[in-house]
Amino acid sequence: MGLKVCLILDGATLEEDLQLWERWRPWVDLVELRADCLQRCEWDQLGHWPLLGQVPCILTLRRREDGGHWSGSEDDYTAFYLSRTGEGWDWWDLDEQARLPPQAIQDFRARGGRVLRSIHAMDGWQSDAVPRLLDLARGADAVKYAVWIRTAADLGKLFELSEDLAEVPRVVIGMGPYGFPSRILGRALGSLWTYALPREGVGPLGQIDPRTLKTVLRVHRWEVTHPVFGVAGDPALHSKGPWVHNLGFERLGLDAIYLPFPTDDLEATLQLRRWIRLRGLSVTVPHKEAAATLAWYADATTRACGSANTLVASGEGWVAHNTDVTGFLRPLLQQWGVESLIGKRITVLGAGGAARAVVWALVDRGAEVLVLARREERAKALAEALGARWGHLGPDALPFLREHADAIVQATSAGMGDQLGVDPLEFYAWEGRELAYELVYNPPITRFLERAKAAGCPIIGGWEMFREQALEQFELFTGQEYPQPFPEFEG
Ligand code: NAP
Secondary structure (H helix, E strand, O other), X not given: OOOEEEEEEOOOOHHHHHHHHHHHHHHOOEEEEEHHHOOHHHHHHHHHHHHHOOOOEEEEOOEHHHOOOEOOOHHHHHHHHHOXXXXXXXXXXXXXXXXXXXXXXXXXXXXXXXXXXXXXEOOOOOOOHHHHHHHHHOOOOEEEEEEEOOOHHHHHHHHHHHHHOOOOOEEEEEEOHHHHHHHHOHHHHOEOEEEEOOOOOOOOOOOOOHHHHHHHOOOOOOOOOOEEEEEEEOOOOOOOHHHHHHHHHHHHOOOOEEEEEEOOOHHHHHHHHHOOEEEEEEEOOOOHHHHHHHOOEEOHHHHHHOOOOXXXXXXXXXXXXXXXXXXXXXXXXXXXXOOOOOOOEEEEEOOOHHHHHHHHHHHHOOOEEEEEXXXXXXXXXXXXXXXXXXXXXXXXXXXXXXHOOOEEEEOOOOEOHHHEOOOOOOOOOOOOOOEEEEOOOOOOOOHHHHXXXXXXXOEEOHHHHHHHHHHHHHHHHHOOOOOOOOOOOOO
């Protein structure tokens, strides 16, 4: 029995909640009706909801200080639940402050209702959480601990807390990006269910929609004994890795899961092996260099370029690989139909982690490389270390750029996210002969590529490199080839 998915119904009216339920029902096992989100006039009709009887339902009145919308008095809180003892709710979520008369709770339970006592630690980790939860557990059917995870190291504390609550039925949730894995790996935390938002995208506390939970991340199929893979980065929730790798597992019938591990501390994330069978990680910004040093063995490419994008568990430690290098080179070599880049003069924009792998790959194949970055000193440091030339990314570099324009590689983070539409090479007039190679894959056509294409230049988009590095990673993770076809990019 896998992890259940509880849909949060946070509509302003019961009609809206009903529509949300209808929309998401194929992927939902129970719902939480958030009375604090409803207009007050809707409360009169609340009692009809359990009569629908379509799905188990939790009734919750969340206070403002716990991340909800309700700010009434303690008496009002009590009165709200007291007036509903006869209504047939499956669960009441009562927070730590709640002081309902024991008789009311007995009446509610006598009708088959169950009581969840919850703590919401919006300010982060609380050292007295375990005794407080154990205290709440007396007289409750389950407890819930939802805590804001401020640093990836605090995620491990959630697993420790779960060990201390081993005998108590519970739901344990890490809020915020660094807590995200707890929403997926609930089985390892002993959680009865995980919460989902009734809309696409990532909610303010890190919740996602139930369809993604079940069809992409397959939370209901994952058990503690199954291997875990993921992408570690900061940020990581936007990554397409889960979609690609989980599809591969699904097609091969592998009981494994791949999920985002947003982390500010790669080492702390690796230590999650104490509680889950973490077998491999894709590593992204800003941890690629740390990944190379945390491994007990690094492959030749990683050693040479000083950064790794893949960690594979080996014994008690990790082996580091760099699939960015081959992932980047393969589309380029195919485009030109060559194996060597001797005689090619190429410009790389940017001096971050990706640029480092790219410059190393190009120099290794014999290309003459010019590195341009908006901070010239970063371009200089990278270029000097790897045997390239450098310059400032701006119109002053045009004469050198024109001499290194067999290909121009866009390896900055401009063009995506909050830099959507930004072209770091806006000052350059494409001539039509240069190959434009973009690393950003979301969106698939950036302004940089758009302008190059309009000038008649051949182009390579970021999804091609993503595909190649992911294919190699999948083999490192599973020992098997990716079951084709590789998915086309979806925004
Ligand atoms: P990073 O380490 O954060 O480096 C980003 C670089 O971009 C830095 O040099 C930064 O300069 C520069 N930059 C950011 N905005 C800029 C702007 N508006 N103009 C000029 N330079 C700008 O990131 P990374 O790991 O190198 O990744 C870079 C990009 O490659 C990302 O978009 C990433 O998604 C993509 N990537 C794609 C693949 C793939 O498979 N397709 C693989 C790896 C990376 P400062 O240092 O001055 O901030």
